[in-house]
Amino acid sequence: MVVVAVAGGTGGLGKTVVEQLRLHGSHHKCYVLGRKAPQHPTFDLAPFLEVDYGEVESLTKILEDHDIDTIISTINLETNAGSEAQLNLIAAASSSRVTRRIIPSEFVSVIDEDNSNSGPGIGGWIANARALKKSQLEYTRISIGFFSDYWGLPHIKTNLRPFHWFLDIDKGVAAIPGTGDEKFTVTYSKDLALIIVKLLDIGERWPERLCLSGSDISLNELVAHAEKIRGSKMSVVYDPVEKLDRGDVTLLWHPEDVSEDQFKPLFVGLCQLILAGDCLLPKDSDWLAAKFPDLQLTTAEEILDRAWKGRESAI
Incomplete structure (x- = not known):
């Protein structure tokens, strides 16, 4: 104990x-x-x-x-x-x-x-x-990239506050920085929590760093899967690098307690990190795989499937 x-x-x-x-x-x-x-x-x-x-x-x-x-x-x-x-x-x-x-x-x-x-x-x-x-x-310092929960709201089990970024499946719209082919890492919060609980039972010293990856995915791949679920095309806007460099970005949403003018530079910074490849985590999960061979992390596609398949709002 x-x-x-x-x-x-x-x-x-x-x-x-x-x-x-x-x-x-x-x-x-x-x-x-x-x-x-x-x-x-x-x-x-x-x-x-x-x-x-x-x-x-x-x-x-x-x-x-x-x-x-x-x-x-x-x-x-x-x-x-x-x-x-x-x-x-x-x-x-x-x-x-x-x-x-x-x-x-x-x-x-x-x-x-x-x-x-x-x-x-x-x-x-x-x-x-x-x-x-x-x-x-x-x-142990755990990196997860970003949480994938947000793309399943409000239909996925999560305790995270809403954060609607890059695509709105319900409305069928997406705003994508760069080409949309840049990959980045996302992880489901429930998977992270379960790993943390499992770490408590490890008898040996923890590694100082751990990386979790539910998915390494691009926004184009994400949109393609959302379109498959919807059975129709989404309306997609691409923001070129030059637009981001000017401090501008297409927002689908911003938090109620933060103005659009305050949120936009923060979101621009996030987009630029993704385009620079800084949000694609290294593949160093061998330690975790050895300790928990049956562990299966939830992919971004599985999040979308659980949340949106069969829902009229997504058609």
């Missing part, structure tokens, strides 16, 4: 990890760490520990008082507050007499801590990777 704490475990990926722990890791003791207790009275997946991420000393005490052996962080590192929270969590885990390992929140493309231009260009991934490297903690 491992005593594990999931930081940010009341929603999004964190909730998915806790759900998979209940389904496949019930022999472990699980706590959820967070700034505020969940408002919803039905949240009963695991005992909740209210923490102050700004206080390393109090964080350390909570880890020691509850014999936390392993931390799984799903804190959003895109914000300064989230980055500082995980940095303090790493510091607290390093100071704790009982905590020995951590899976940090680094579920994006491969981050090179020695290259300040590595990764999405925003957020605190590099600072956190450097802090981990300096610590004495055992850790």
Whole structure:
């Protein structure tokens, strides 16, 4: 049995990890760490520990008082507050007499801590990777590319917030940067959560880096599969590199809490990463394949099939 704490475990990926722990890791003791207790009275997946991420000393005490052996962080590192929270969590885990390992929140493309231009260009991934490297903690940094869940919303099982990018199957439209032939990696959040749970039972030291790939896919391939499901062609707009270089891009959607003007440069940056090949993960899953030979990750095509096959809205 491992005593594990999931930081940010009341929603999004964190909730998915806790759900998979209940389904496949019930022999472990699980706590959820967070700034505020969940408002919803039905949240009963695991005992909740209210923490102050700004206080390393109090964080350390909570880890020691509850014999936390392993931390799984799903804190959003895109914000300064989230980055500082995980940095303090790493510091607290390093100071704790009982905590020995951590899976940090680094579920994006491969981050090179020695290259300040590595990764999405925003957020605190590099600072956190450097802090981990300096610590004495055992850790594994998991890269997944992007989450494929978003193309299955609202019909796929996921706890992730909506993020509608590149194609809208329901409306039959797609906006594609570049040629559409550039490949990138996507992974289903449930698969990532299950791998994390399985890692808790590994007796040997974790590798410092792991890459998961549900699919290495291009947008043209994705659109072709969506058209097969729909039984009709989609309306596709291609944004050339020159348009992206001007800071412009075709948006099918933007988050309600972010204006179009704020979202557009962030989305342009994401498109440019894909076109540069930075979001296609290396093939280094031999370790995982050896440990879990029966593991089958969900492909992007399977996400589309589960979500959209047989639905009138997709015709």
